[in-house]
Amino acid sequence: MSIHAVMFDMDGVLVDSERHWAPLENEHILPRTTASGEVTASEISGLNVADLYAYLIEEYETTIDKREFVALYDEVAEDLYSERATLVDGFDDLVEMLREREVKISLVTSSPRRWVQLVLDRFGLDGVFDTIVCADDIDGASKPAPDIYEYAADTLTVAPQRCIAIEDSSHGVQAARSAGMYCLGYRTEANHGQDLTNADQVAAGATELHDQLHALFSSDQS
Template identity: 30%
Template sequence: MRKYSAVLFDLDGTILENEDVYGKAFAAVFNKHKIPPLDSEYPHTPGIGMEANWKALKEKYDELRDVSVVQLVHETQGEYHDRMRDVVIRPGFFEFHQALIDEGVVVALATSNDWWLVEDELDDLDLHRYFETITTGEEVYERKPAPDIFILTARKIHAEPEECIVVEDSPAGVKAGKEAGMKVVVIRNSHNDKDDFSNADLVVEGFYDLNPQVLDSLC
């Protein structure tokens, strides 16, 4: 008998190839506030959401001292929204999703971003129907790397943590999944190739490396 009953997916960088788009959105806001060009392609920390990113960045840059986190988040959301045409679904997701459904596995989404932005992404890419439930950052007290979002998602689908497998792409997401008491699979991408995922249960290069039987081996 299968020991897991649900797979909880992260969205950005996991299902969607969009961290480059986020990087450009953050960079555009930096430019707007006259902050010198950044050395890093990714001025943000993937996986923790815009609010947590800007709280940390405000402490680092004096130019942002008088700008509220709310304003910075709003500006970044707008810049990202303007670039959503560049967001694509990662190869192999639909095949993996269908394989899970064929085996009776519940598929859910757990993302740190706010609903209004997630809704636009899901609408544009016709992804709503692929998830039994969707949990977004404003539904929980603490976003990733806290485990709250995965714990809440499991409750929504009436699954115990040990019955859930998380699919992630960021250290924050891995930490959240493990602290929730779940197995965690990491999918490599263009922005996380240097991250340490030694605490994950499995690291793969893409969705084509995954199927229900591979997940069986984790439980």
């Protein structure tokens, strides 16, 4: 496999935010949104906010309108990305390795661009990515549909088969694989409930992720 691009998901892959999102959704957002109380953060991981609201309407009885729902998520996101989330271990080393190999780097996320900018500003990441693709950018379905990854590959003018996607949710893995990309599942303590078995490989933590990417590039050059 000749690798021309690596695509990072944001939550749980670029920033250590999932361990904050899950309790905030379970304790503060979802109980105010649905009447049944049956939906959990694990069930909705990887969906963008607009698709999430549509999903909750279809599967559960909602108790607030879409405008209130989006405002509630925005309020939580502002605090999470500005104060709580941290950059994942080893990201700078991964960028250095990819730049040395002249591999394009993309950020592909179901989060809206206003949340992404909070992360870029906080960690000084403006200019790191060759392209950033958010849910706002596509006229199509969010993860687990492949649309966002297909769009990201197109913006880089790279065939999906020449891309590696790094994902930490079952929806994200499905999206990347359906787009025809090689997918590295990223396993952390925060996503132990996510089924990553459809990923081509699963890395348990930053060191394994770095080692697996290095091995893939070494194989690519052999």
